Amino acid sequence: MTALVDVDQLEVHFTARAGLLRSMFGRETPVVRAVDGVSFTLGKGEILCLAGESGSGKTTTGKAILRLVEPTAGKVYYAGEDVRAYNRSKLRSFRQEAQIIFQDPYESLNPRQTVFNIVAEPLEVNNLCHSLAEKEERVARALIDAGLHNPQELFLRYPHELSGGQRQRLAIAGSLVLDPKFIVADEPVSMLDLSIRAGILKLMVDLRDQKGISYLFITHDLSLAWLVSDRIAIMYLGKIVELGSADTVIKDPLHPYTRALVSVIPAPRRKVITRQSLLKGETPDPVNVPPGCRFHPRCPVALPRCREEVPPYREVRPGHFAACHLING
Amino acid sequence: MALLEVNDLTTYYKLKEGTVKACEGVSLHVDKGEALGLVGESASGKTTVALSLMKLIPENASIIGGSIKLDGKELVTATEEEMQKIRWKEISIIFQGAMNALNPVHTVGDQIAEVLKIHEKLTDKEARQRTRDLFEKVEIDPDRVREYPHEFSGGMRQRAMIAMAIACNPKLVIGDEPTTALDVMVQAQVLQLLHHLRQEIDMGLILITHDLSVVGETCDKVAVMYAGRIVELGPTETVFTRPAHPYTRALLAAFPDIEGERTMASSIPGNPPNLLYPPPGCRFHERCSEVIPVCREEQPPTITINDQHYASCHLLSRRVKS
Secondary structure: OOEEEEEEEEEEEEEOOOOHHHHHOOOOOOEEEEEEEEEEEEEOOOEEEEEOOOOOOHHHHHHHHOOOOOOOEEEEEEOOEEHHHOOHHHHHHHHHHEEEEOOOHHHHOOOOOOHHHHHHHHHHHOOOOOOHHHHHHHHHHHHHHOOOOOHHHHOOOOHHHOOHHHHHHHHHHHHHOOOOOEEEEEOOOOOOOHHHHHHHHHHHHHHHHHHOOEEEEEEOOHHHHHHHOOEEEEEEOOEEEEEEEHHHHHHOOOOHHHHHHHHOOOOOOOOOOOOOOOOOOOOOOOOOOOOOOOOHHHOOOOOHHHHOOOOOOEEEEOOEEEOOOOOOO | OOOEEEEEEEEEEEEOOEEEEEEEEEEEEEOOOOEEEEEOOOOOOHHHHHHHHHOOOOOOEEEEEEEEEEOOEEOOOOOHHHHHHHEOOOEEEEOOOHHHHOOOOOOHHHHHHHHHHHHOOOOHHHHHHHHHHHHHHOOOOHHHHHOOHHHOOHHHHHHHHHHHHOOOOOOEEEEEOOOOOOOHHHHHHHHHHHHHHHHHHOOEEEEEEOOHHHHHHHOOEEEEEEOOEEEEEEEHHHHHHOOOOHHHHHHHHOOOOOOOOOOOOOOOOOOOOOOOOOOOOOOOHHHOOOOOHHHHOOOOOEEEEEOOEEEEOHHHHHHHHO
16 A cells, blocks of 8 residues: 555644743743654555544644644655655645545534535635536535435535534635545544444545545544454554554554553443443643653553653554554564 | 432523423432432433532523422422522532543642532531541542642542532432543542442432443442433343343443454444434333334333333233233
């Protein structure tokens, strides 16, 4: 599989706002290491999931790839080209091919625009249509591709007249209208009811199968990641701690953090709260990243060296990467 | 006698466009120390049930029928003055968004101490001590009582909300999606805490959630709501292993199961009905895969499947008759 996206040691650091006293006394401004050295590749037609808890840096990684936030360091290659070196016109065409779908269809859609205008806007911005008939046809096709049948009936509706599932489909139609090759889907179903989630996920997989769209699927829900993606990368505090095929990461996790996360995947008939594997505490503040392995303060099996040495991120088995001192092989 | 007995509770909202029949004919009961899960998707009426039990429904809503008996006392007819004595002391609620429910300009400790001073008539010093004890109970460092809500992490805020809810040793606590905004690991921690507390202080618990897995963890029995009605109620184990209502079955099938096959979970076609104009007959009939003609016309009766397990479905009444 040839790589469509190649991310190499990506870093995104934000300067946190320093308090008045701190800046008066000339202390260093705190730096939030949201993404701190992330590398992976995404193949053509692949669905790769970035999974992790809130604050792990998964959304920032997705945005940095699209240059919606500027990376601090590292490289992002799209179809072999350095995304960070793009000039304005290159960036413009890149953003037609690479789209993002957000979590909350209630907020990402303009409430004052009709369905037609929402989907047609990317075409207008990019000057892609020369006649109204052509525009109507492309909008209708995008709506159908997103699973909204009878598109003409929806043209003059407003987002609030649609159901939650329809709204997310509308948001997807808005990105499909430009025939994207790569979509960053940031928690696309977490605001939706369970009963309609599967439909949206199936749509994503179908679009991959039919159009060869590649996805970076960002989610905190490992069971969804397992269902939908080819490979899963687990993030913790700005770093990938484990990456492998969906089945190996869920069924045979190597990293203690992945193991803990997998053990609390909710399912109706699964009792997890009585399990010993419940981690204590919460993810620490990315301003004060612990030294050594950043997971060591919460790790149930940490060794003394975990407090000092950063574990290397390496290929433990073919195609299965992890960063942990305790893993042999 | 049950701790809480709700019979035929019906709450409607008045809007410009008409009446929203958000909760209709809801009956359930909770014993001392028992946990009931109230499950449903968004707009199924579960929060309306919670707010009705607390008598905290918005101004455009009214309880138009039924009864709510807490320890034998009728709450539907209770005045606001009486309710103020009952809330927190006998029945309390943990809301979903702890950040919005806590006041950002007061320390977390002060807010809990305030509840104790008003309802338990404690002195300032006593209230402070009790607050520290409560912090310990919900596993927060008692020295953090002086901190403000924004200094707490999401999980700690939710723990503080729990501390406030149990401050006056209520007989019944309602958790309205208490873990929804939390990460899975923190969610498991908070559920574990609720579970221990329930055993420790023998409180009744109503856990309102859209997430069946949360119920499976912590509740003795479960009520499944759809479009303002309870469609199935029974012991958690029974409902999860032998669901009687097609909606419960579909909901369980929509859950991805990592211990099962890696196949796409199934979704339920269509959308829940608009409760301004609920469909005639069974409210689920438009989305039901097993619909028969009578479902479109008649509201299904509640059938007793066996002791403690009830469901409202025409298919069941047929089976019982034949």
